[in-house]
Amino acid sequence: MAEAQLSDVRDLDLFCAMADEHFETLMRASYVQTFPPRIELIQEGDLSDFLHIVLTGSVELFSTWNGRETSMATVRPVSTFILAATVRNSPYLMSARTLEKSRVVLIPSQDIRTAFDMDLGFARAIVSELAQCYRAVIKNTKDLKLRSSLERLANYLIREQHRAGGRTAFQLPYDKRRLASFLGMTPENLSRAFKSLQDYGVEVDGARITIADQPRIERFAKPDRLIDDYSV
Amino acid sequence: MAEAQLSDVRDLDLFCAMADEHFETLMRASYVQTFPPRIELIQEGDLSDFLHIVLTGSVELFSTWNGRETSMATVRPVSTFILAATVRNSPYLMSARTLEKSRVVLIPSQDIRTAFDMDLGFARAIVSELAQCYRAVIKNTKDLKLRSSLERLANYLIREQHRAGGRTAFQLPYDKRRLASFLGMTPENLSRAFKSLQDYGVEVDGARITIADQPRIERFAKPDRLIDDYSV
């Protein structure tokens, strides 16, 4: 693995408290691979052999049932995914596919479990990461059950704006079809929802969003730290 | 704490691998309290001071936003709740109220974190528990996003039947109003959904449900281990 990438991994919350020796052992056991777009990295139901880390590109987590499919999350660099399946040694509950050309680290699940037992800092980090993932999904459930699709979109845009550094204009990070699925709505309904938000000072030009009237959209969206704050 | 209750706690997955000494320290720092029905034990947004364990009775986890409320889960004996907030030392994302008279153990969050650092068996159990909680919420999200309300009800009934030992007849564990909210629907809609399921051989008499034609309801519900199996 290239030096720069290695240090990106090292800097992850999950690894930064780990002893050098243990980290190096883990990395020696790992693989780095570059995948083209739209490659299925993981199929739900498969047994968890590796913890995955996205170095570059992006990966979509999605699930299917009875011929239907829904987008569950998008993983962006640099972060891990399917940690829960790894530590429980259980089948994946979600599938994963690259959205674009992506570089991914694969760490054998067994080595993760071994490192957990040997390194208290790493153990603490795993717990912290898992708890954060849990809380993120709870927030997502609240978003889904307590808000209408228009409210979900409005709050999503406010969160994305925040993630883009708070600028009034920013780009949607992936296509609208996926966004619709992530927000639990159809592409047609998303398209109409964007139009409705024009009344609240949101301008849409393709993937470029401009929040022209911040107080107005926030008055409508009512963002809540117990749903929308990533840090809490 | 009474001997029988203490051993119930000891037998929890979370504590059973823990050294005696550490478990006793934890229990000495804890409180046991009995609460009447409909008491709010936790308010979302409050800081997490205690890990809670339900010994008897039952506790509802719910969330609110903008004047709306939704039921997130029901905790039944003997299990813990809000472990994630405890380990992250963060505000609760859900409120909790007793549904009936309930006996609850309160373990100071700080003692949990101390025990984590001293006892590898406990650390492993916490990780395992958190990962399981995470996976439960993911399953719930898949249920919500991939299924109609009728399908959610049908699968819920099949799961409850399983939990009741697989008998054809069983009781709903709490009132229909809460069940509706948990399933993400209105009480009126739930009432009609129950009527619709009569066509699939489900008989409803108050809180008593009879699955008269198991293959029929399963053909409709299409239960899936990656959504409905608690053990996976």
Add this chain to the structure above:
DNA sequence: CGCTATGTTGATCCATATCAATAAGTGTGG
């Protein structure tokens, strides 16, 4: 034994899905 909360049923409304047609990109191979 009434009172209040819960559950049911009917009528209606609304948010969102579905179906259909078109437009606009986007990538590929000739």
Add this chain to the structure above:
DNA sequence: CCACACTTATTGATATGGATCAACATAGCG
């Protein structure tokens, strides 16, 4: 480098699942 195919996005028309409103029934409970 362009033409074609294919996917994505938009828009309109319509259908429908589920919500809301209202009335009534029922059942715990003080």
